[in-house]
Amino acid sequence: KAGVTQTPRYLIKTRGQQVTLSCSPISGHRSVSWYQQTPGQGLQFLFEYFSETQRNKGNFPGRFSGRQFSNSRSEMNVSTLELGDSALYLCASSQAMGQGYGYTFGSGTRLTVV
Amino acid sequence: TQLLEQSPQFLSIQEGENLTVYCNSSSVFSSLQWYRQEPGEGPVLLVTVVTGGEVKKLKRLTFQFGDARKDSSLHITAAQPGDTGLYLCAGARGKLIFGQGTELSVKP
Numbered sequence: 001k002a003g004v005t006q007t008p009r010y011l012i013k014t015r016g017q018q019v020t021l022s023c024s025p026i027s028g029h030r031s032v033s034w035y036q037q038t039p040g041q042g043l044q045f046l047f048e049y050f051s052e053t054q055r056n057k058g059n060f061p062g063r064f065s066g067r068q069f070s071n072s073r074s075e076m077n078v079s080t081l082e083l084g085d086s087a088l089y090l091c092a093s094s095q096a097m098g099q100g101y102g103y104t105f106g107s108g109t110r111l112t113v114v
Numbered sequence: 115t116q117l118l119e120q121s122p123q124f125l126s127i128q129e130g131e132n133l134t135v136y137c138n139s140s141s142v143f144s145s146l147q148w149y150r151q152e153p154g155e156g157p158v159l160l161v162t163v164v165t166g167g168e169v170k171k172l173k174r175l176t177f178q179f180g181d182a183r184k185d186s187s188l189h190i191t192a193a194q195p196g197d198t199g200l201y202l203c204a205g206a207r208g209k210l211i212f213g214q215g216t217e218l219s220v221k222p
Contacts, residue, residue, distance in 0.1 A: 004156070033210065043157075043202065043212035056209040090156050092210075102147060103210065105156030 004106035018079040025093030032074040120213035137203035151200040
């Protein structure tokens with residue numbers, strides 16, 4: 001059974017540019033969440049999608065956006081990149097939303113903004 | 115302000131020692147999960163606890179959910195170098211909220 005696939009694994013972008021990250025969940029998983037991980041802030045919740053609808057959103061500026069497609073694949077977009085956006089971006093999938101459902105994480109996309 | 119406080123933040127012990135990691139909050143969670151993350155990889159789910167007072171065992175790892183569902187602990191017996199990694203607790207309140215993590219290093 002394939003795991004959660006995130007592409008690309010590494011990315012270097014220039015300040016001001018925009019970036020799109022991709023996440024393919026485990027087959028049958030309909031919930032996809034995105035997290036930003038930095039040494040100082042740890043894992044911070046960005047948003048969660050279920051059945052193509054954003055169900056929860058974290059405290060990030062509007063430059064961070066996402067979407068989910070009918071096949072549950074998800075993309076995350078960051079516009080007007082800032083140096084502080086450098087982080088490991090993790091995607092996690094789950095069978096459904098709600099308590100008790102564990103999340104399976106991908107290996108992440110390491111974004112460096114220069 | 116961190117909703118979930120983990121302690122200690124760093125732990126360096128010798129192989130064979132026991133250790134406990136704590137995850138505390140003033141808020142109630144519907145469930146709490148523990149993950150382990152290795153460098154360059156995403157977190158891997160170890161366990162989910164749902165009921166207050168619940169205890170779950172995974173080989174040498176024992177997880178406990180507080181009676182009031184506000185705190186949890188992870189106890190490792192006879193730690194091995196393979197246990198080295200970042201241990202994260204995460205509480206479910208509509209979304210998953212993570213603690214800052216405990217960096218564990220087990221030396222042979």
